[in-house]
Amino acid sequence: MSILLVAEHDNSELKVDTLKAVNAASKIGGDITVLVAGLNCSGVADEASKIDGVSKVLLADNAAYEHSLAENLGALVVDLASDYSHILAPATTTGKNFMPRVAALLDVEQISDIISVEGSDTFTRPIYAGNAIATVQSEYAKKVITIRTSAFDKAALTGSAEVVSIGSEQNAGLSSFVSQELTESERPELTAASVVISGGRGMQNGENFKLLDGIADKLGAAVGASRAAVDAGFVPNDMQVGQTGKIVAPDLYIAVGISGAIQHLAGMKDSKVIVAINKDAEAPIFQVADYGLVADLFEALPELETSI
Amino acid sequence: MKILVPIKRVIDYNVKARVKADNSDVDLANVKMAMNPFCEIAVEEAVRLKEQGKAEEVIVVSIGDKSCQEQLRTALALGADRAIQIDSDAKLGSLQVAKLLKELVDKEQPNLVILGKQSIDSDNNQTGQMLAALTNLPQGTFASKVDLEADKVQVTREVDGGLQTVSLSLPAIVTTDLRLNEPRYASLPNIMKAKRKPLEVIPAADLGVELTSKVKVLKVEEPSQRGGGVIVESVAELVEKLKNEAKVIA
Numbered sequence: 221m222s223i224l225l226v227a228e229h230d231n232s233e234l235k236v237d238t239l240k241a242v243n244a245a246s247k248i249g250g251d252i253t254v255l256v257a258g259l260n261c262s263g264v265a266d267e268a269s270k271i272d273g274v275s276k277v278l279l280a281d282n283a284a285y286e287h288s289l290a291e292n293l294g295a296l297v298v299d300l301a302s303d304y305s306h307i308l309a310p311a312t313t314t315g316k317n318f319m320p321r322v323a324a325l326l327d328v329e330q331i332s333d334i335i336s337v338e339g340s341d342t343f344t345r346p347i348y349a350g351n352a353i354a355t356v357q358s359e360y361a362k363k364v365i366t367i368r369t370s371a372f373d374k375a376a377l378t379g380s381a382e383v384v385s386i387g388s389e390q391n392a393g394l395s396s397f398v399s400q401e402l403t404e405s406e407r408p409e410l411t412a413a414s415v416v417i418s419g420g421r422g423m424q425n426g427e428n429f430k431l432l433d434g435i436a437d438k439l440g441a442a443v444g445a446s447r448a449a450v451d452a453g454f455v456p457n458d459m460q461v462g463q464t465g466k467i468v469a470p471d472l473y474i475a476v477g478i479s480g481a482i483q484h485l486a487g488m489k490d491s492k493v494i495v496a497i498n499k500d501a502e503a504p505i506f507q508v509a510d511y512g513l514v515a516d517l518f519e520a521l522p523e524l525e526t527s528i
Numbered sequence: 529m530k531i532l533v534p535i536k537r538v539i540d541y542n543v544k545a546r547v548k549a550d551n552s553d554v555d556l557a558n559v560k561m562a563m564n565p566f567c568e569i570a571v572e573e574a575v576r577l578k579e580q581g582k583a584e585e586v587i588v589v590s591i592g593d594k595s596c597q598e599q600l601r602t603a604l605a606l607g608a609d610r611a612i613q614i615d616s617d618a619k620l621g622s623l624q625v626a627k628l629l630k631e632l633v634d635k636e637q638p639n640l641v642i643l644g645k646q647s648i649d650s651d652n653n654q655t656g657q658m659l660a661a662l663t664n665l666p667q668g669t670f671a672s673k674v675d676l677e678a679d680k681v682q683v684t685r686e687v688d689g690g691l692q693t694v695s696l697s698l699p700a701i702v703t704t705d706l707r708l709n710e711p712r713y714a715s716l717p718n719i720m721k722a723k724r725k726p727l728e729v730i731p732a733a734d735l736g737v738e739l740t741s742k743v744k745v746l747k748v749e750e751p752s753q754r755g756g757g758v759i760v761e762s763v764a765e766l767v768e769k770l771k772n773e774a775k776v777i778a
Contacts, residue, residue: 230689289694290657290667313687317669320622320657329623329743332652342746347651348545352554352748359742394666395696398682402690411688415776439777450706457672457686457707464566464646464706466688472776482544483648489754493774495766501759510757510774513766523763528777 221250221340224304226297226319227268228312231258231286234267236412237310239377240369245308246273247337253278253304254381257296259286265383272376277383284389287397288314294321295390301326301362306340311366312411323364330364331356335371349463349486370411370469370490403458410461413442415472416488418461419454420446422477422498422517426454431521432476438528444468446475446484462487477517480505497521529583529676531574532638534629534659535567535603537596538649545649551747554649563599566644568606569704572711573674574642575607582676585609587636591628593617597727604722605714611725616732621741622650626658631735633663638699640681645670645703656703666696670705 223245228235238254245252252273256265257280265279278300284292297318301307307322309315311333323330334343335353342357343365410416417432417439429443436443444461445454461468463486473491478484480496480503488494489508496509499516506512513520539545540560548555563571577583588603590596591614600611614628633641646653660667668674668683672691675682684693686705714722732739760766770777 287692287694290660290669294661313670313685316653317657317667320654321661321667323654324623324626324658324661327623329621329741330652330654330658331743332654345651346751347748348539348554348649349651350751351545352547353751354748355746357744357746359744392666394664395668395694398693398695400687400690400692409688447706456690457705458688458690460706463648463651472770472774483541489751493770493776494754494757495770506757506759508754508757510754511766511769512757512759513763514759515763520763524767527763527767 221248221305222303223248223250223252223306223308224300225252225254226309226315227254227256227264228310228314229256229258229261229264231261232263234264236374237312237369238268239271239374240372241308241310241367242271242273242375244334244337244367244372246375248306248340250305251275255280255297255300257285257293259283269381269383270377270379272379274379274381277381279383279385280388281385282389284391288318289395289397290318290321291392291394292390294318294325295392296388297322298325299388299390306363306365308365308367310369315366319364319366326362326364328360328362328364330366331358332366333368334365335368349482350489351482368467370467403456407436408440408442410442410444410466410468414470415439415441416444416468416470417441417474417476418444418446418478419449419476420478421448421452423449423454429455434525435521435528438525446478475505476521478505479503480508529640530585530587530636530638531577531583532633532636532641533570533574533586533588533603533608534643535571535588535590535599536564536647537561537590537592537599538564538647541565541648547748547750551749553745553748563602564644564647566646566704568711569708570642570644571603571606571608572709573704576709577676578607587612587638589614589632591616591620591625591732600727601722602714604725605719606712609725611727613727613729614732614735615729616739618739619741620739621743622652622654622658624737624739624741625655626662627737628732628735629659630662631737640676640698640700640702642702642704645705656701660701665699665701667701668694668696669703671702672705672707674702674708
């Protein structure tokens with residue numbers, strides 16, 4: 221068996237999702253090759269070469285890959301695919317974007333969002349917002365898989381693989397990058413944070429999310445939101461934790477003013493410790509919380525900030 | 529300009545799925561079904577583009593047995609012009625669905641295809657991307673804004689770090705994210721009108737696509753349940769427990 225894993229990065233830094241995906245890959249077994257495709261990203265390739273369990277890093281440094289456009293990145297991966305039995309990527313918005321293209325072009329059904337490896341062809345994945353876990357087996361010679369990284373620990377950075385540059389340029393000419401607006405934050409990313417504090421509809425407006433900021437700063441936490449809060453326009457969608465937003469599993473998850481709809485629980489119920497603060501004692505969030513506080517959040521949050 | 533919108537009949541998003549006692553699948557008997565929420569957003573976007581005069585025709589398509597005609601009628605009531613049911617009672621994977629849709633794209637030649645980014649049952653998030661690959665068309669996934677022009681479309685995408693805007697040549701494939709729009713409700717007169725709109729049935733077998741999935745579901749189980757928690761009486765007690773019992777804050 222031989223695995224090709226497509227790294228998640230922003231051309232300057234390797235994302236932690238890649239380290240977690242390598243850990244998932246090592247459970248499948250076989251040689252692991254990491255592909256770093258981007259522009260001016262040799263530093264990322266060097267970093268990837270240090271991941272434990274990686275035997276080779278392929279570096280495709282070309283303007284065609286700078287913004288991970290699915291048409292170009294997909295074509296590159298398909299071009300490399302013949303040497304590998306498994307093609308893997310983290311189930312980030314980048315992985316979700318280009319991997320199904322790879323699968324379709326290889327005439328393979330993709331297995332999305334795996335949370336465990338049961339064998340080289342058998343995996344588990346959540347369905348129905350995590351209300352059921354399916355064990356699935358692929359009968360294809362080649363497996364195309366995305367990995368739910370919150371379900372796996374990070375691989376260590378003690379290795380030293382060789383980095384090989386590949387000259388490939390796949391420019392499909394179908395799409396072009398126009399602009400991006402990335403959220404600037406000093407805080408850790410939601411999917412990488414060990415503490416997450418999220419607000420829901422109970423926050424009443426976007427301004428009130430500032431009540432979470434002080435606590436987040438003290439705990440080194442990322443700030444998230446429920447779909448209801450995003451829907452209501454309080455905060456941007458990149459803060460959404462849930463079935464169709466980000467999936468997180470931090471050491472501590474604090475849900476504030478969140479009722480606990482199944483769509484939200486799907487994104488956070490694998491957190492190690494869950495705290496719920498809600499004034500409605502009947503809110504379903506209390507059924508998954510390790511510690512529940514029935515209180516008015518506008519009183520509880522300032523008190524919490526001063527007492528930690 | 530012609531827009532094709534593939535939609536899926538799924539469990540209603542308010543219903544909690546239950547696993548069958550024999551662990552073979554989720555139990556959908558007597559469960560309320562509805563149009564997948566992201567597909568509703570796709571229909572709404574297409575209808576708005578028509579209302580803005582940027583498109584002439586909106587065609588909705590669903591793959592399934594006769595029951596999915598209910599969702600097609602809903603889409604017609606929301607403003608689609610005609611519907612196509614690709615008739616199949618097989619359990620299809622995203623790849624088989626994308627192949628069937630490709631046949632329809634070849635036949636109908638739409639300028640734009642808008643799909644939901646994922647269905648809330650299988651949670652795969654694949655079909656739009658696969659359709660784009662099979663038709664060799666560009667894709668704008670997880671769209672929060674769609675600007676349709678004569679020969680291209682600009683799509684603002686929800687990505688992990690924020691927003692990314694891409695420009696796609698037409699024809700193109702777009703998949704919808706949550707904030708793209710807020711779907712309307714169908715009015716009673718429009719529901720009545722929808723009953724008279726054309727609905728064509730095409731047997732899946734006529735499209736010449738291999739429909740057998742090669743990913744086998746070995747079992748479906750309940751997720752592990754969290755143990756019961758405790759209700760604390762005060763913020764002070766909460767902080768004490770987080771520090772000394774759970775040991776998650778210093």
